[in-house]
Every structure is written in C-alpha cells, then in structure tokens.
Amino acid sequence: GQQVMQIPQYQHVQEGxxxxxxxxxxxxxxxxxxxxxxxxxxxxxxxxLVKSGEVxxxxxxxxxxxxxxxxxxxxxxxxxxxxxxxxxxxxPPNSGNTPLVFGKGTRLSVIA
Amino acid sequence: xxxxxxxxxxxxxxxxxxxxxxxxxxxGHSHVYWYRQLPEExxxxxxxxxxxxxxxxxxxxxxxxxxxxxxxxxxxLRIQQVVRGDSAAYFCASSAxxxxxxxxxxxxxxxxx
Numbered sequence: 001g002q003q004v005m006q007i008p009q010y011q012h013v014q015e016g017x018x019x020x021x022x023x024x025x026x027x028x029x030x031x032x033x034x035x036x037x038x039x040x041x042x043x044x045x046x047x048x049l050v051k052s053g054e055v056x057x058x059x060x061x062x063x064x065x066x067x068x069x070x071x072x073x074x075x076x077x078x079x080x081x082x083x084x085x086x087x088x089x090x091x092p093p094n095s096g097n098t099p100l101v102f103g104k105g106t107r108l109s110v111i112a
Numbered sequence: 113x114x115x116x117x118x119x120x121x122x123x124x125x126x127x128x129x130x131x132x133x134x135x136x137x138x139x140g141h142s143h144v145y146w147y148r149q150l151p152e153e154x155x156x157x158x159x160x161x162x163x164x165x166x167x168x169x170x171x172x173x174x175x176x177x178x179x180x181x182x183x184x185x186x187x188x189l190r191i192q193q194v195v196r197g198d199s200a201a202y203f204c205a206s207s208a209x210x211x212x213x214x215x216x217x218x219x220x221x222x223x224x225x
Contacts, residue, residue, distance in 0.1 A: 042217060043205075043214075084159055088155065099211070
C-alpha cells in the first residue's frame with residue numbers, strides 16, 4: 001500500500017536556527033496536508049497543498065509541494081521554543097476509502 | 113466550543129474489562145476517524161465512519177475492537193476484554209467530507225492495569 005515517509009525522525013536545534021522536515025510518498029498525491037502536535041496535545045491542521053510546485057507561507061513556516069506531487073517539505077525560519085512538537089505530513093491514498101495516510105512525523109526540539 | 117469533543121480524557125481499565133471511548137464531531141461534520149497513538153510514535157489509522165456507516169475499518173484489529181457512528185449521538189470506539197497492549201492515546205478526528213482537512217479532539221488516554 002501507499003507509504004508516506006518523513007525525515008528526519010528527530011531534530012534538535014538551537015533557538016534561532018532553521019529547521020526543515022521532508023515528506024516523501026511512494027505514489028503521486030492529489031494533495032498533501034501538514035499537522036503539528038505539541039507534546040501531550042493533539043494534532044492540529046496547519047495547511048493543505050494541492051498544486052504541483054505550490055509554495056505557501058505562514059509567518060516563519062514555508063511549505064512546498066514537489067513538482068511531481070510525491071514530496072513535500074516544511075521549513076521553519078529562526079525557530080522559537082513555541083515551535084516544539086511533532087510535525088506530520090499526510091496524504092490521501094490512491095485506492096481504498098482511507099482518507100489520509102500519515103507519516104510518522106518529525107519531532108522538533110528547540111534548545112533555548 | 114464547537115470543536116471535536118472526546119470523553120473521557122483519561123480512562124483506566126483492568127485487563128478483561130471493556131473500554132468505551134466517545135467522540136462528538138465538530139458541528140456540521142459527518143465524517144469521523146479514529147486513530148491510535150503509542151507514546152512517541154505516529155498516528156495509526158483505525159476506522160473511518162459516516163453517519164450509520166463504516167467506510168473503512170482496515171486499520172482496526174479484527175477482534176475485540178468495534179466502532180459505530182449512530183444517527184443520533186456520538187461515535188463510539190469500543191474495546192472488549194482489554195489487554196495491556198491496548199494502552200495508548202486514541203484520537204478522534206472529524207471533517208466535512210473525506211477530502212477536507214481533519215480536526216482532532218483532545219484524545220482519550222487509555223491505561224490498562
């Protein structure tokens with residue numbers, strides 16, 4: 001079945017450094033969604049990308065969808081302690097009724 | 113608050129007992145999803161339901177687990193004869209349709225003694 005892989009699994013950065021997490025799908029995606037889960041919290045939807053090569057920004061966060069619609073990235077500029085959490089990407093499978101397949105997430109730690 | 117409501121937030125059961133987890137979707141949402149998450153791991157899809165229908169239960173164990181989303185009332189995830197390995201956080205999410213982003217509840221932390 002479809003697989004959604006994220007790297008790295010963990011990332012530790014100094015406050016102020018940049019951070020990037022990458023998401024790769026084994027198949028072409030119709031869209032890619034990103035979620036953030038704070039420690040002890042629940043996943044919160046951040047953004048959805050639909051078009052090939054699409055780039056969207058939310059303040060210090062930049063999201064990209066690859067030209068082939070099989071990969072995506074999330075880049076955070078000048079990390080802050082409030083960025084701590086696990087970032088998940090998710091995409092719909094090409095077959096079956098399951099709406100989304102989630103990656104295992106990248107856990108970000110920010111050292112003040 | 114019109115968000116996804118899950119209860120209880122924490123549930124403790126002894127081995128062999130039954131666990132019932134409830135989820136009320138966001139207002140206007142008719143699609144409900146259940147996920148399981150072990151500590152420091154990702155989200156594992158369990159089941160996708162619409163009102164009175166199970167759309168996809170490919171992630172649900174064949175035995176002891178069941179889910180429903182009745183015409184009236186919340187969605188229920190039921191675990192019979194719980195075992196230690198059922199200890200996890202169970203998240204419910206809802207959406208307006210199957211292609212829309214999902215909104216998650218706070219989860220139910222299930223602990224099995």
